[in-house]
Amino acid sequence: MSNKKDMTGLAKDTVIYGLSSIIGKFLNWLLVPLYTYVLQSQADYGIVTNLYAWTALLLVILTYGTETGFFRFVNKEDQKPAQVYTTLLTCLAITSLLFALLCSIFSQNIASFLGYHNHGDFIRFLAIAVALDAFASIPFAYLRYQHRPITFAALKMLFVILNILLNIFFLVICPKIQHLSVISAWYNPNYGVGYVFLANIIATTIQTLFLLPTIFAEKYNFSFSTLKKILRYSLPLLILGVAGIMNQTLDRILFPFLYNQPDAQTQLGIYGACFKVAMVMMMFTQAFRYAYEPYVFSKHKDKNSVEAYADAMKYYIIFSYLILLGMVFYLDILKFIIDPSYWSGLKVVPIVLWTYIFQGIYFNLSFWYKLTDKTRWGAYFSLIGLLLTFIIQILFVPKFGYMASALSNTISYLVIMILSYIIGKHFLQIPYDLKTIALYTLITIFLLATYYLTRYLTGRMSISMAVGTVLILCYLTIIIKKDFPLSGLPIIGKYFKK
Numbered sequence: 103m104s105n106k107k108d109m110t111g112l113a114k115d116t117v118i119y120g121l122s123s124i125i126g127k128f129l130n131w132l133l134v135p136l137y138t139y140v141l142q143s144q145a146d147y148g149i150v151t152n153l154y155a156w157t158a159l160l161l162v163i164l165t166y167g168t169e170t171g172f173f174r175f176v177n178k179e180d181q182k183p184a185q186v187y188t189t190l191l192t193c194l195a196i197t198s199l200l201f202a203l204l205c206s207i208f209s210q211n212i213a214s215f216l217g218y219h220n221h222g223d224f225i226r227f228l229a230i231a232v233a234l235d236a237f238a239s240i241p242f243a244y245l246r247y248q249h250r251p252i253t254f255a256a257l258k259m260l261f262v263i264l265n266i267l268l269n270i271f272f273l274v275i276c277p278k279i280q281h282l283s284v285i286s287a288w289y290n291p292n293y294g295v296g297y298v299f300l301a302n303i304i305a306t307t308i309q310t311l312f313l314l315p316t317i318f319a320e321k322y323n324f325s326f327s328t329l330k331k332i333l334r335y336s337l338p339l340l341i342l343g344v345a346g347i348m349n350q351t352l353d354r355i356l357f358p359f360l361y362n363q364p365d366a367q368t369q370l371g372i373y374g375a376c377f378k379v380a381m382v383m384m385m386f387t388q389a390f391r392y393a394y395e396p397y398v399f400s401k402h403k404d405k406n407s408v409e410a411y412a413d414a415m416k417y418y419i420i421f422s423y424l425i426l427l428g429m430v431f432y433l434d435i436l437k438f439i440i441d442p443s444y445w446s447g448l449k450v451v452p453i454v455l456w457t458y459i460f461q462g463i464y465f466n467l468s469f470w471y472k473l474t475d476k477t478r479w480g481a482y483f484s485l486i487g488l489l490l491t492f493i494i495q496i497l498f499v500p501k502f503g504y505m506a507s508a509l510s511n512t513i514s515y516l517v518i519m520i521l522s523y524i525i526g527k528h529f530l531q532i533p534y535d536l537k538t539i540a541l542y543t544l545i546t547i548f549l550l551a552t553y554y555l556t557r558y559l560t561g562r563m564s565i566s567m568a569v570g571t572v573l574i575l576c577y578l579t580i581i582i583k584k585d586f587p588l589s590g591l592p593i594i595g596k597y598f599k600k
Contacts, residue, residue, distance in 0.1 A: 122255030138441040144371035146295040151374025155354035164236035167339030171332040184320040198233035205229030227299040268301035345484035353507035360499040372447035373504035380454035431570025460515035470526035
């Protein structure tokens with residue numbers, strides 16, 4: 103009975119954490135159309151794309167694996183939870199403060215190095231925001247340790263909503279009411295993209311203030327010996343974390359350095375906006391994992407059953423292909439998410455969609471080294487992927503621009519996905535339904551080829567979209583007939599039973 107209650111509580115917490123993450127990502131994604139339609143130029147959005155890529159990398163470095171270390175040691179019988187918490191909190195407070203101070207002192211030098219001359223303020227804003235985020239990682243971990251998912255989700259959503267409202271206020275409302283003395287006294291209409299970073303730091307600061315009760319929840323008891331143990335465990339994870347995040351952001355970090363053209367920042371802005379359009383795939387696949395994987399595992403008495411992992415992989419691929427087809431076939435409608443001045447970069451959307459699919463498959467494949475405690479292979483794969491991404495970008499971005507940036511990620515994840523599958527077979531036999539996966543892959547490629555051929559021969563959007571609709575219906579019919587009978591659905595399934 104107790105175990106059943108624990109599982110129920112775990113499922114409830116997972117739903118709250120999962121939904122808050124997906125909703126938060128979706129709401130943040132809504133800033134993309136705002137930026138592309140409101141910012142003065144694509145180059146301005148290029149600055150946002152580049153600096154937020156750096157932000158993601160710096161956040162991993164500044165937390166240096168301590169979040170995982172916290173959960174590892176706070177549950178140890180020989181450790182005092184309050185001591186573990188306050189020790190890590192003190193450590194991150196010191197390193198985050200030092201980072202913010204150094205970046206503020208050398209902000210102009212850093213800005214010049216990145217190509218943003220006379221914009222040291224951008225660096226200061228982001229440095230302080232990243233420092234606060236890094237510091238807040240431990241209080242958020244503590245909320246999870248205390249099983250307080252609602253508080254956790256509420257504080258995460260607070261930042262997202264504040265950030266969106268502040269962006270709307272600075273970029274949309276203020277230009278319309280700048281004639282008012284209360285606004286004109288401080289508002290600079292030429293500051294433009296700077297208000298994106300100002301909104302971020304204000305929202306982050308307010309979120310941190312709301313975290314104060316958690317920050318001071320325990321009596322401070324710093325232990326240097328405890329810190330040494332945690333860091334000895336956590337620091338190796340830093341290598342894995344940095345390699346993983348660089349696989350995802352290196353294209354936007356290196357682009358201004360590699361694409362030596364006058365319009366490099368403009369091209370980066372176009373790439374960044376179109377890359378964000380494809381992030382719909384990431385959000386849908388994340389939602390699928392939260393929604394469907396518990397259902398798959400519940401069908402097996404053994405929660406670690408390899409059949410469950412095989413089923414999860416099959417259905418993940420089937421529905422990922424459905425999203426891919428839908429986004430490609432209706433890209434002529436989806437493109438209005440961004441300003442027409444960015445449409446020249448829409449050709450990267452299918453490439454990025456494939457990247458997310460390969461990334462998701464690789465994530466599902468990672469079960470083998472997690473279940474067998476051979477997590478070092480995860481580090482090897484991440485480093486191989488990072489090296490591939492780096493080499494491809496160095497060789498091809500100077501000539502082919504952001505198309506090479508997009509393809510570097512796709513090739514990288516394809517290679518480590520294949521390597522993970524081949525090597526994983528030697529450690530854990532998971533009966534993946536390769537015939538079905540291969541069949542759906544061939545069907546998807548055939549449908550895409552049919553769509554592109556139709557588009558090429560007719561040149562008419564209406565005809566190609568009509569053909570795309572028919573092709574989507576064909577794919578759905580195959581899914582229903584072969585692997586997802588409507589009779590198996592809850593509530594409405596009874597109307598489809600023979």
